[in-house]
Amino acid sequence: MTPTTTLSVPRLTEMVTGILADAGLSDLQARTVAEVIVAGERDACKSHGIYRIEGCLRTLRAGKVQGKAEPVLTDDGSAVIRVDARGAFSPAAFAIGAPVLADRAWELGIAALAINSCTHFSALWPEIEVLTDQGLAALAMCPSYATVAPAGGSRPLLGTNPLAFGWPRPGKPPYVFDFATSVAARGEIELHRRSGSPLPEGWAIDGDGAPTTDPASALQGAMLTFGGHKGSAISTMIELLAGAMIGDLTSPEALDFLGSTDLLPHHGELIIALSPEKFSAGRPGAAFDRAERLFEAIVGQGARLPSQRRFTARARSLAEGVDLTADEMAGLERLAQSVRT
């Protein structure tokens, strides 16, 4: 049995922040990126946890993220708040924009945060939860790299384009979903390739645009969107709203810009916050009560709410700490050494 080390969430945050700061990130970037990484570990989302540190450092060494850049907020008092990340990691830009976004959503009912010119890092749900924690509903989306074919197409064009949404539940963890609009993540196809197992049908096409279940052919071809032409339309919408509309790169442009999917992508992100209290003001029935009845009916027929597994893991991690294997601890130590020299 592999011996494990149990670290408290604050202790792990401190370690990861230290590694990122030593590697050359500003205090704000180191802290906000570390918080997202530790949120992944805390919620048992290993694919968004400490395993991601290496990709951050690789992107930094390649000069494709500006570790010392300070994101700049522009606020003209309208419902659109802009943060120019100036090449910094996205969580730093979000940290600067989120308080203004929340205030504006409370004031106007709906508001949007456009993050530009960031190196986009990691899942959208940590950002969604910052807003649901303040009683706001929120939508977030961004492009990615061109690795997904549009429905009826034959070549990579769209990104895996995640879409995330959250609804605040008073006294409970929020209703949150966050998923790629591709059928599967690129990492899952890579895992199939390594294990030599075929892909499920409908995941990918080969370099000639023909359906394939061979992982290597899929990696040479393109992934497909979830839900056929409907998912493809939603993915295209994300390119338009969180790329073209906010004056930032679409997925094909993001791939051209870096020339590789091995580094973290450079593009923008769109976050929309909505105030249920403002939207439902003066209407009969309480918005939050009505939502709870819907959730009860979903759970009551045996279906699950998204993210429940994460929230269960989180409760355990906050109470008992995060368990890391000896290999994981050694990896952290190696990373810490590598950035100290």
Place this chain on the structure above:
Amino acid sequence: MTPTTTLSVPRLTEMVTGILADAGLSDLQARTVAEVIVAGERDACKSHGIYRIEGCLRTLRAGKVQGKAEPVLTDDGSAVIRVDARGAFSPAAFAIGAPVLADRAWELGIAALAINSCTHFSALWPEIEVLTDQGLAALAMCPSYATVAPAGGSRPLLGTNPLAFGWPRPGKPPYVFDFATSVAARGEIELHRRSGSPLPEGWAIDGDGAPTTDPASALQGAMLTFGGHKGSAISTMIELLAGAMIGDLTSPEALDFLGSTDLLPHHGELIIALSPEKFSAGRPGAAFDRAERLFEAIVGQGARLPSQRRFTARARSLAEGVDLTADEMAGLERLAQSVRT
């Protein structure tokens, strides 16, 4: 060969408006509902065309729509505009709210229109196109009747919950999609039942929650969402944003309210308008040019943009008129007679 009658779009609009006005709709309701119905015929969407008049009249006769109600707009200068339809058909409420929504989106960058207490009628794309015609991007969504099971569930709870989006294309018809978040429309299952053909797998479950391809069992059971748990999450989001958040009925509440899916549903609708010019202001590259490059790349690899079939039919209808069969003309005449007496 069935003899056909060709009517100009204005002439058909006049006829349908006359039928609805004679049936007891206010001038505004008659005109706006007729415009949506004629838009369906014009765009060769027969399922949203004159065939729908009968459902409107049935709902009116059942006392479930207030034909003379005048929707009331509330505008506090924020980014949320509200129209209380007071039981009128939704197109009348949209007609009153849309100009204020567009102005506010131009001013603030993003704004929302909450339509409450309407009898919801027909497709969302006509509303989306009113906004794209003014250079705005737009999202629209609404609940429906509880006929769809959530992923992992066993009983009807969610509606077919349509989601529509549009992006303005200068000098061209817009990029528009509008689809149910159920795999199929209820009408399609009914058509399979009538023709005695089995349903494709994945469309529905029976009354015990087990997968079925039998249309009759499906109508006793529940439809499924598109895209598995991802489509189910999006459908749930629509219940939350366009039901609970705006202080209006969710799909199970809408079904309880009417007790039948034979009449048009009573609930609300949410429309969000966004100004690409405001969102992209000061950024390098033009938002609309960037979007056009994306569309060219989609079409360039043999994929289609949504709604192109509609736009082709529209161009023909506007130039040459709308063809109605002798049966359709006789049906219109019967309806006209029935409301005159």
